[in-house]
Amino acid sequence: MVIYDLAVLFSTALPAIAHDSLILKNISDNVVDGIMRIYAESKKQIFIAFDKQAAYPESTQKILEDNQVLQLLDNGCELYGQSWNKEKSE
Numbered sequence: 001m002v003i004y005d006l007a008v009l010f011s012t013a014l015p016a017i018a019h020d021s022l023i024l025k026n027i028s029d030n031v032v033d034g035i036m037r038i039y040a041e042s043k044k045q046i047f048i049a050f051d052k053q054a055a056y057p058e059s060t061q062k063i064l065e066d067n068q069v070l071q072l073l074d075n076g077c078e079l080y081g082q083s084w085n086k087e088k089s090e
Helices: 002-011 029-041 058-067
Strands: 016-019 045-048
Touching: 002 016, 029 058
Parallel strands: 016 045
Antiparallel strands: none
16 A cells, blocks of 8 residues: 555655555564655655654664654643543543
8 A cells, every 4th residue: 555655646746645654554664664765765745653663673763753743742742732542530
């Protein structure tokens, strides 16, 4: 699916694609590293949601760090300042 999306992106006027972390979860680390290299070399916009960055090789981590625009974390660094999946105690 990733290769198909990239082929469509590079062979059409489509300006961007978006990939969720679920698409990359069942792909080996070396292949994900290659995909990240393709993403990094693209002149078009590619948006990805990526989980567990530290679990991947340093080369993948470097590409992600060099190209990240937004990083969401726990403890106040969530989008809109709060986690959507935690209940507030009153």
